Amino acid sequence: xxxxxxxxxxxxxxxxxxxxxxxxxxxxxxxxxxxxxxxxxxxxxxxxxxxxxxxxxxxxxxxxxxxxxxxxxxxxxxxxxxxxxxxxxxxxxxxx
Amino acid sequence: xxxxxxxxxxxxxxxxxxxxxxxxxxxxxxxxxxxxxxxxxxxxxxxxxxxxxxxxxxxxxxxxxxxxxxxxxxxxxxxxxxxxxxxxxxxxxxxxxxxxxxxxxxxxxxxxxxxxxxxxxxxxxxxxxxxxxxxxxxxxxxxxxxxxxxxxxxxxxxxxxxxxxxxxxxxxxxxxxxxxxxxxxxxxxxxxxxxxxxxxxxxxxxxxxxxxxxxxxxxxxxxxxxxxxxxxxxxxxxxxxxxxxxxxxxxxxxxxxxxxxxxxxxxxxxxxxxxxxxxxxxxxxxxxxxxxxxxxxxxxxxxxxxxxxxxxxxxxxxxxxxxxxx
Amino acid sequence: xxxxxxxxxxxxxxxxxxxxxxxxxxxxxxxxxxxxxxxxxxxxxxxxxxxxxxxxxxxxxxxxxxxxxxxxxxxxxxxxxxxxxxxxxxxxxxxxxxxxxxxxxxxxxxxxxxxx
Numbered sequence: 287x288x289x290x291x292x293x294x295x296x297x298x299x300x301x302x303x304x305x306x307x308x309x310x311x312x313x314x315x316x317x318x319x320x321x322x323x324x325x326x327x328x329x330x331x332x333x334x335x336x337x338x339x340x341x342x343x344x345x346x347x348x349x350x351x352x353x354x355x356x357x358x359x360x361x362x363x364x365x366x367x368x369x370x371x372x373x374x375x376x377x378x379x380x381x382x
Numbered sequence: 383x384x385x386x387x388x389x390x391x392x393x394x395x396x397x398x399x400x401x402x403x404x405x406x407x408x409x410x411x412x413x414x415x416x417x418x419x420x421x422x423x424x425x426x427x428x429x430x431x432x433x434x435x436x437x438x439x440x441x442x443x444x445x446x447x448x449x450x451x452x453x454x455x456x457x458x459x460x461x462x463x464x465x466x467x468x469x470x471x472x473x474x475x476x477x478x479x480x481x482x483x484x485x486x487x488x489x490x491x492x493x494x495x496x497x498x499x500x501x502x503x504x505x506x507x508x509x510x511x512x513x514x515x516x517x518x519x520x521x522x523x524x525x526x527x528x529x530x531x532x533x534x535x536x537x538x539x540x541x542x543x544x545x546x547x548x549x550x551x552x553x554x555x556x557x558x559x560x561x562x563x564x565x566x567x568x569x570x571x572x573x574x575x576x577x578x579x580x581x582x583x584x585x586x587x588x589x590x591x592x593x594x595x596x597x598x599x600x601x602x603x604x605x606x607x608x609x610x611x612x613x614x615x616x617x618x619x620x621x622x623x624x625x626x627x628x629x630x631x632x633x634x635x636x637x638x639x640x641x642x643x644x645x646x647x648x649x650x651x652x653x654x655x656x657x658x659x660x661x662x663x664x665x666x667x668x669x670x671x672x673x674x675x676x677x678x679x680x681x682x683x684x685x686x687x688x689x690x691x692x693x694x695x696x697x698x699x700x701x702x703x704x705x706x707x708x
Numbered sequence: 709x710x711x712x713x714x715x716x717x718x719x720x721x722x723x724x725x726x727x728x729x730x731x732x733x734x735x736x737x738x739x740x741x742x743x744x745x746x747x748x749x750x751x752x753x754x755x756x757x758x759x760x761x762x763x764x765x766x767x768x769x770x771x772x773x774x775x776x777x778x779x780x781x782x783x784x785x786x787x788x789x790x791x792x793x794x795x796x797x798x799x800x801x802x803x804x805x806x807x808x809x810x811x812x813x814x815x816x817x818x819x820x821x822x823x824x
């Protein structure tokens with residue numbers, strides 16, 4: 287009973303992931319895409335945690351922590367690099 | 383400390399030459415191998431014009447989708463085919479997955495005597511609770527050594543490719559940096575929100591990486607994943623505080639020392655098995671009680687070495703591609 | 709007691725999933741990325757922590773509970789910072805920001821150039 291409930295929640299979250307993937311493909315600006323990918327990250331963390339409870343494998347929680355860390359790091363690095371590139375291009379355009 | 387040979391005599395020995403080559407005081411290939419940069423071809427008015435017309439032609443023929451009808455049709459077909467290809471690939475992969483044997487089936491082709499041996503005797507022979515770590519760092523330790531060396535070689539290649547040109551301009555570059563001609567100057571430098579978050583998170587991340595490395599023989603994880611976590615923590619610190627602060631902590635010299643030290647320790651620790659006979663499973667190091675932190679012989683040391691190499695590699699790759707220099 | 713724990717865990721998990729649903733709905737409903745970020749932050753903090761609390765109830769007290777708590781704590785630090793970086797990215801790179809939102813100049817001396 288408990289397992290069926292959890293599997294149902296997993297399927298629901300997977301559907302949400304598909305919806306967010308649509309947003310990431312559609313999103314007009316780059317920030318839209320990054321927001322969608324970041325949200326997919328947090329939903330994936332919940333899915334991994336539920337899997338860890340379902341399969342009775344405690345070490346999957348470690349992967350949750352690492353996943354949270356990596357998605358945070360990706361957002362920070364991508365936004366910094368992108369701002370740098372954008373400003374550089376803008377600067378170049380103004381000079382020409 | 384007295385020196386038996388005089389300075390002149392010492393300078394003629396091979397040891398001195400080796401030391402000179404090691405410390406990079408003199409390049410033995412200088413002047414013998416051609417290292418001259420290619421001369422720039424001279425540009426006349428005509429060649430410039432030719433190039434410009436060529437570029438314009440290419441732009442018209444290849445990129446001008448709105449006016450070129452053939453190109454428009456081609457692009458539409460291309461997009462449709464790309465979607466079809468992706469769907470077909472996904473279908474083939476899913477079909478392949480559906481043909482894989484289910485988890486826990488006894489007569490899988492991979493179920494031969496090798497995993498049986500690992501599972502039956504792995505714990506008593508290697509002392510590691512985590513059988514995978516026991517496998518990759520004891521039965522197949524030379525394989526892992528090769529992997530660490532591959533990482534080191536990759537970093538060295540990146541260093542050679544990106545480093546050589548910058549060093550000559552080092553002085554010039556510094557001057558330019560003060561004027562703001564550097565390509566990193568447009569990035570947001572001091573972001574106080576990110577700095578506070580990094581202050582809190584970086585120690586936690588690095589501690590977690592150390593935990594993963596030290597527990598490699600007890601729980602899933604080990605050198606590769608723990609090193610990657612530590613490298614990620616360093617990258618976060620770098621992106622919060624900028625290059626000036628991390629250069630105090632991590633320079634090219636630190637990278638060299640850590641990588642060389644870790645790889646040499648790994649090599650020596652594993653060569654130990656040659657002295658105890660070719661079958662290196664019978665080591666004379668006590669294995670300890672399985673489950674304790676200090677147990678399972680050499681695996682802990684090897685894990686730390688691999689972790690250090692991986693962390694340095696991650697960080698160095700990031701720095702080299704961002705900045706092209708340490 | 710066992711039944712109570714299961715009930716509480718299930719309720720918290722359901723609440724978390726409902727928050728995630730609202731988040732995805734908001735991401736499609738709102739029109740501009742700075743507004744969408746608001747919806748996204750909802751799921752990152754509240755939805756995830758509700759789900760984790762539900763799982764804590766279900767799994768009982770052991771070592772993985774501590775790790776779940778660490779995940780919640782980590783995301784409470786990390787998610788606002790990530791949102792801040794994203795908002796900064798959007799405000800820097802969007803050239804016609806005035807179309808979407810009202811801008812207030814918070815500098816003390818508005819005439820001066822913004823010093824980075």
